[in-house]
Amino acid sequence: xxxxxxxxxxxxxxxxxxxxxxxxxxxxxxxxxxxxxxxxxxxxxxxxxxxxxxxxxxxxxxxxxxxxxxxxxxxxxxxxxxxxxxxxxxxxxxxxxxxxxxxxxxxxxxxxxxxxxxxxxxxxxxxxxxxxxxxxxxxxxxxxxxxxxxxxxxxxxxxxxxxxxxxxxxxxxxxxxxxx
Amino acid sequence: xxxxxxxxxxxxxxxxxxxxxxxxxxxxxxxxxxxxxxxxxxxxxxxxxxxxxxxxxxxxxxxxxxxxxxxxxxxxxxxxxxxxxxxxxxxxxxxxxxxxxxxxxxxxxxxxxxxxxxxxxxxxxxxxxxxxxxxxxxxxxxxxxxxxxxxxxxxxxxxxxxxxxxxxxxxxxxxxxxxxxxxxxxxxxxxxxxxxxxxxxxxxxxxxxxx
Ligand SMILES: [Zn+2]
Numbered sequence: 001x002x003x004x005x006x007x008x009x010x011x012x013x014x015x016x017x018x019x020x021x022x023x024x025x026x027x028x029x030x031x032x033x034x035x036x037x038x039x040x041x042x043x044x045x046x047x048x049x050x051x052x053x054x055x056x057x058x059x060x061x062x063x064x065x066x067x068x069x070x071x072x073x074x075x076x077x078x079x080x081x082x083x084x085x086x087x088x089x090x091x092x093x094x095x096x097x098x099x100x101x102x103x104x105x106x107x108x109x110x111x112x113x114x115x116x117x118x119x120x121x122x123x124x125x126x127x128x129x130x131x132x133x134x135x136x137x138x139x140x141x142x143x144x145x146x147x148x149x150x151x152x153x154x155x156x157x158x159x160x161x162x163x164x165x166x167x168x169x170x171x172x173x174x175x176x177x178x179x180x
Numbered sequence: 181x182x183x184x185x186x187x188x189x190x191x192x193x194x195x196x197x198x199x200x201x202x203x204x205x206x207x208x209x210x211x212x213x214x215x216x217x218x219x220x221x222x223x224x225x226x227x228x229x230x231x232x233x234x235x236x237x238x239x240x241x242x243x244x245x246x247x248x249x250x251x252x253x254x255x256x257x258x259x260x261x262x263x264x265x266x267x268x269x270x271x272x273x274x275x276x277x278x279x280x281x282x283x284x285x286x287x288x289x290x291x292x293x294x295x296x297x298x299x300x301x302x303x304x305x306x307x308x309x310x311x312x313x314x315x316x317x318x319x320x321x322x323x324x325x326x327x328x329x330x331x332x333x334x335x336x337x338x339x340x341x342x343x344x345x346x347x348x349x350x351x352x353x354x355x356x357x358x359x360x361x362x363x364x365x366x367x368x369x370x371x372x373x374x375x376x377x378x379x380x381x382x383x384x385x386x387x388x389x390x391x
Contacts (some may be wrong), residue, residue: 017251024247029239035241046243048374050250057254065336068224071231079199079230089298094213095202095265095272139198139230140237146351167225 001107002114004070009105012060027074036086037081047086052078055063062096066109069117116167122170186345188212190220193327197226199385202302204370207273210328211368214271269331269343269366273305283307292316292374303372308357310367315321323372325349327357332365334358 004026010019028049035045055077063073083091127135188196190258195201196209213220223291264276270283276299277297285293293309303323310316312332333342336355341347359365 020254021247021251021350026252026315027234028246029198029242030237032242033237033240034234042243045240046246050246050253053250054253056376058258059307069228069231071235073231075230075234076197076227078234081246083199084342089203092203092210092273092276095389096209096263097220117228117232120228121236124229124232124236135229136233138194138200139226145318167228170225170229 001065001110002070005065005110005114008060008063008070009065011057012063015060020057023056023070027056027071028053031074031078035082037140038086043068048078048081052081055081064097065105066113070115071119076137088161113167114169120171143161184216184218184344185340186347187216188346189348190222193219193223193350194226197223198230199206202372203298203300204303204305205324205326207277207297207305208328208368208370210273211271211330212328212344212346214273216267232345264335271330274330274368277305283309285309289322290306290314297368301371305368305370308365308366310366310370312359312364313361315356316360325369325371327367329371330366331366332363333360334365334367335360 004023006025007016007019011018011023031049032042032045035044035048040048040076052074056074059077063070068076080091080093124132124135186386192201196206196372199223201209209219209223213223248356255346262280264272264280267274267275267282270278274297278295285294285295291311295307297305297307299305307330308316308327310332316334326348327341328346329341329343331343333340334357335341336347336357338347338353338355347357
């Protein structure tokens with residue numbers, strides 16, 4: 001299990017402040033740059049970073065390592081916060097899926113998800129600079145309306161294996177993009 | 181629950197995960213994700229891309245006080261945010277858009293009713309109530325329209341849509357949705373421009389009903 005996941009579980013299950021501080025040290029400076037990409041000044045960006053990390057602390061019970069990496073979960077919280085701030089309305093969010101509190105996470109599932117994410121990062125790392133820039137712009141850039149094209153036909157399955165499938169497919173798409 | 185056969189297309193899921201959808205469309209996506217594990221998983225995979233990019237973002241130095249201030253705030257009392265739960269056929273995100281109250285329907289004629297949930301520059305979101313067997317007036321679109329079934333079903337030129345299904349329509353589609361027999365049909369619909377109705381009378385009513 002990755003260091004980040006262990007820190008996050010320590011925060012979730014034991015309200016461990018040292019583990020939270022470790023998460024802060026890694027994520028806060030990156031979140032600040034991410035938020036500043038949207039054109040926000042340093043001071044305002046730090047306020048958002050604080051709010052995002054405060055949400056990480058307060059909503060830690062919702063973190064489920066079988067479904068999300070710490071970074072995915074923090075990314076979602078950061079986007080929510082940015083949208084709520086920019087649009088002055090709450091971003092519509094799906095109903096929360098309950099996971100059984102108190103049960104040990106399935107280590108096999110957690111590790112498999114981590115491995116899939118490592119491979120996704122490798123695929124991202126192999127993109128041409130202009131492709132990488134395009135992807136970064138889409139996921140980290142300003143929150144503007146993007147052109148949407150229609151596409152259909154998605155496979156079905158259970159949610160946990162599907163996240164991995166989704167990651168795998170995205171990785172192959174990134175690879176195909178590089179090979180174009 | 182019936183099996184969902186019409187899902188959210190991948191580019192729209194990606195745009196949702198990246199925070200790039202306007203509110204009405206994000207509402208339809210969040211509602212579908214509340215009903216569909218398949219699309220929820222795909223959306224979460226896109227968040228993993230966002231997370232991976234975040235991890236690789238170059239760090240920006242923080243002011244000295246930033247961390248200490250936050251650590252002090254950890255134990256500060258705070259009011260919990262309201263949680264909107266599913267009520268009847270309305271999933272949590274719809275209940276939030278309704279501010280926790282039941283819909284207040286306005287008649288559109290022919291037994292068809294609607295409730296506007298939001299209307300603004302980024303488009304509008306509404307609930308539509310179509311009595312079983314009834315047709316929605318023939319209409320085209322100026323832009324993108326997402327329609328999600330919450331109760332009953334409807335059919336149009338492109339197929340049959342049951343609970344949880346989403347129809348994606350754009351300005352090339354002129355369609356006449358007809359509610360299935362049996363149950364009255366309730367839909368959540370998002371459009372990025374007002375609908376334009378094909379027949380004259382509904383068009384005259386458009387500015388009045390904001391449809
Ligand atoms: Zn779906």
